[in-house]
Amino acid sequence: MTRAHLLAGLAAIALLGGATATAQRRAMPENARVYILWPPDGATVKGGFWVRMGLSEGGIAPAGIDKAMTGHHHLLVDADLPPLDQPIPNDRNHLHFGLGQTEARLDLPPGRHTLQLLLADENHVPHDPPLASKRITITVLP
Amino acid sequence: MPSTRRHLLLASAAMLPAAAGQAAAQTRAPDHAHAAPAATAAAEAPRPRSAAPKDAYVYIGWPQDGQVISGTRFKVWFGTRNFGVAPAGVTTANTGHHHIIVDAPLPALDRPIPNDRNHLHFGLGQTETMLELPPGVHTLQLLMGDADHIPHDPPVMSKRITVTVRPGRPQAVAASQPQ
Numbered sequence: 001m002t003r004a005h006l007l008a009g010l011a012a013i014a015l016l017g018g019a020t021a022t023a024q025r026r027a028m029p030e031n032a033r034v035y036i037l038w039p040p041d042g043a044t045v046k047g048g049f050w051v052r053m054g055l056s057e058g059g060i061a062p063a064g065i066d067k068a069m070t071g072h073h074h075l076l077v078d079a080d081l082p083p084l085d086q087p088i089p090n091d092r093n094h095l096h097f098g099l100g101q102t103e104a105r106l107d108l109p110p111g112r113h114t115l116q117l118l119l120a121d122e123n124h125v126p127h128d129p130p131l132a133s134k135r136i137t138i139t140v141l142p
Numbered sequence: 143m144p145s146t147r148r149h150l151l152l153a154s155a156a157m158l159p160a161a162a163g164q165a166a167a168q169t170r171a172p173d174h175a176h177a178a179p180a181a182t183a184a185a186e187a188p189r190p191r192s193a194a195p196k197d198a199y200v201y202i203g204w205p206q207d208g209q210v211i212s213g214t215r216f217k218v219w220f221g222t223r224n225f226g227v228a229p230a231g232v233t234t235a236n237t238g239h240h241h242i243i244v245d246a247p248l249p250a251l252d253r254p255i256p257n258d259r260n261h262l263h264f265g266l267g268q269t270e271t272m273l274e275l276p277p278g279v280h281t282l283q284l285l286m287g288d289a290d291h292i293p294h295d296p297p298v299m300s301k302r303i304t305v306t307v308r309p310g311r312p313q314a315v316a317a318s319q320p321q
Binding site: 037038050052053054055056058059060061062065067069070097099100101102103 | 203219220221222223225226227228229232234236237264266267268269270320
């Protein structure tokens with residue numbers, strides 16, 4: 001009896017959870033914009049360099065903080081946009097700034113690299129509509 | 143939340159003997175009656191400031207010190223290093239939210255930053271803003287505040303810069319190389 005209720009309850013939660021995960025992605029202000037303030041597209045850098053992350057209209061909140069009109073930055077390095085209806089992967093090509101950081105020091109091997117910012121909510125799921133910066137290309141000199 | 147308020151009340155009662163009787167009386171009142179007195183007590187009684195790492199700092203990434211700005215409306219970009227940004231009310235360690243002090247000296251660092259036209263709050267966790275200032279010379283300084291708008295210990299603040307605003311057409315923001 002109890003177990004059956006529990007199971008039914010779990011199933012309902014799972015269904016609801018599944019539905020809300022895709023249906024209820026967070027919104028940001030209509031005119032919000034994410035951009036890479038530094039480096040500029042096409043820049044050539046030598047050695048380590050800083051990336052400055054810009055967000056117009058909207059706020060930054062650490063991961064796990066449930067607050068409307070906020071999100072935290074993710075930097076995609078040499079990667080395409082991930083699926084936008086699920087949490088952003090966490091690996092060397094998808095850097096998370098879950099403390100609410102707005103800049104990062106990068107050390108990339110010499111060569112051409114692409115950088116793109118993607119804002120996401122407290123669960124690392126991109127907003128709807130997604131807030132991604134332009135994907136820029138930089139060259140790292142040895 | 144009520145239990146946190148009660149803790150605050152107890153803490154302020156301990157620190158302020160004069161208020162102890164009043165605070166003790168309030169703890170007997172129903173929970174919903176606490177809000178206003180507790181908030182008042184918390185604002186008046188200094189509480190330990192939130193800690194910040196020694197290497198944390200903020201800086202004004204734009205405009206630059208000494209810059210002459212054309213147009214009375216211009217963007218200010220908040221730089222934050224070795225520290226995180228969080229909206230007001232969020233108590234995550236090593237985070238805070240920005241305040242711009244315009245044409246004013248640093249406020250007291252052990253109490254909430256005032257909220258007026260000289261002390262602008264960015265409690266949503268904004269990392270930039272558009273400022274509109276009359277033509278003339280102005281000073282700008284960033285000061286981080288914690289969940290309750292109280293500066294950290296040590297305070298996380300920028301250099302105080304001076305800009306000159308000239309009437310005219312707005313100019314584009316030019317990114318400068320971070321040091």
